Amino acid sequence: MSDTTAKPANHPSISHGKVGVLLVNLGTPDGTDYASMRRYLKEFLTDRRVIEWSRFFWYPILFGIVLNTRPGKVGKAYELIWNEEKNESFLRTYTRNQAELMAKSFAGHPEVVVDWAMRYGQPSIASRMDALQQQGCERILVFPLYPQYAAATTATVNDKAFEALLKMRWQPALRTVPPYHDDPAYVDALAESITRHLGGLDWEPEVVLASFHGIPKSYFDKGDPYYCQCQKTARLLRERLGWSKEKLQVTFQSRFGPEEWLQPYTDKTVEKLAQDGVKRIAVINPGFVSDCLETLEEIAGQAAESFHHNGGEKFSHIPCLNDSPEGMAVLESVVRRELAGWI
Template sequence: MQTIKKQGVLLANLGTPQAPTPTEVKRFLSEFLHDQRVVDLSPWKWYPILHCFILPRRSPRVAKLYESIWMDEGSPLMVYSLRQREKLKNLTGLPVEVGMTYGQPSLSAGLEKLQQQGVEEVIVLPLYPQYSSSTTAAVFDGLAKALKTIPTIPEIKFIRDYYNHPLYIQALANSVRDSWNTKGKGDLLVCSYHGIPKRYADNGDIYPQHCTETTRLLAQELGLDEDKVLMTYQSQFGKEEWLQPYTDKTMESLPEKGIKKIDILCPAFSVDCLETLEEIAGENKELFLEAGGEVFNYIPCLNADDAHIEMMKALVYDPR
């Protein structure tokens, strides 16, 4: 008779500073920007630039941005991730832990907590709907590194992506409909995805194809014509070309085309964080309104919404 292994879930996300201070932000950014999945330049060239210029200059500025969105319970990314953990745990009855690729709690700490609860089979769910080598693959790398220190490794099931999962698309569509019902419908629905250098896509990263398909399926679910949905990319870093169109440039150009009221969401983000709350709902809203826009309606991430947790449950019980 086959023994049924005890299962547990590791929810993996990027991570966040422990506090909105220059010291903690510098520590976090240093770990993040040392990962060659994120910046694939030669360390001999990149590390001097990183340590002499980027970290000293960027950390204080980014700390102020984090301070502007910090919640009473902590960083929004961590607060919502922990809420996801609790709701998924209650819904499935399985042990569920959170592990971050950078910062704390680490992937290693998450695995250790699951093993302490007797888990023998870990279902790893990176909370990146669309696969990218800079995010999902970085989780896999971190997981492999963490497993090196474990005497008896658990069985691993790794969920690579869910960009086209019907329950994910439905959850996104429901969030848009809820917004329309309470705030009205804009002239255009903008889907802003986190960008990656164009070079990554040219070298085989399938991220842009996943983003395109998510946008197409969402528009289909909402019954929107092609000209009523726009896909953009945000958060470009450095001087090289990233995936386009850029969200910020788009916000500056839409009003002159007669589009004065927009709804905008960030389908690549599982939880609200600096890139959604400050960059989109703050900075890009300003750009749009200053360019002559009238209504900028940011639609929050799915966070710990019940439909989102139901989708996670479906992935856990039937990893694709």
């Protein structure tokens, strides 16, 4: 019996049967120039998940002041930590490396396609989801690269991923990776990186700060679990290292605007420790998967300078897990767990 189903003329052959993994980090400007910085900051600061103020109140400030003054300042900060060799931010470099290494770890699963994207800037989430679908991915795992959940980070990545589905006629099945703030592999990797880094110093810190990116306190009051998850990460890390609360202290950085953010603030704590006679400290950023402006310039640069200016003597920034073997082991273990049933 012949098949009477007509096939549209010039219909493209359709790839299928693949599973996509999309690693997504916060974002990066394309360059340190004014135009690139303004474009990036505009996308970031118009996200309602990031700035929850009324548009009537926020937009006159944003378009009248912030986007005219901040691009130049932030561009100069990026220049200090720019990857000159590749002419890009280190966040882009590390995220690409993470995706390439992840792809190698799944070499035994030819049906798995690994890609990467940025929530703000390029490559966009929508463009890479389209690319994965065109490669035959009928299922896609979206991995927001944030160990601790916050609406301003994890949720806005998921928002964009589902928004991309709205424009697809043939939608892939979609999964999103939950926070992994208490995953034993993650805690072990942090402990290992701290131990190795401190072992390479010829001095021992009196205090180690676990500095997480802050969020406005009002977001926490509305029910955001971020603060609690940061505290749990720190508690598990203390237990793993056998340290006290005095030895490993939690602080929050990168605040802006007039309202109160999660406390204690990293910059104020660094100043006070030095003023109180603490001479040696180290800082780690457990909430950042990759080193970026907030770790390399704000902590390794500004915080170190502030500590020394206020009487401190020894300061060391402990690098993020980045694309290190232990860092990749964490990401891979999370991905393999979340792909259960798909591969």
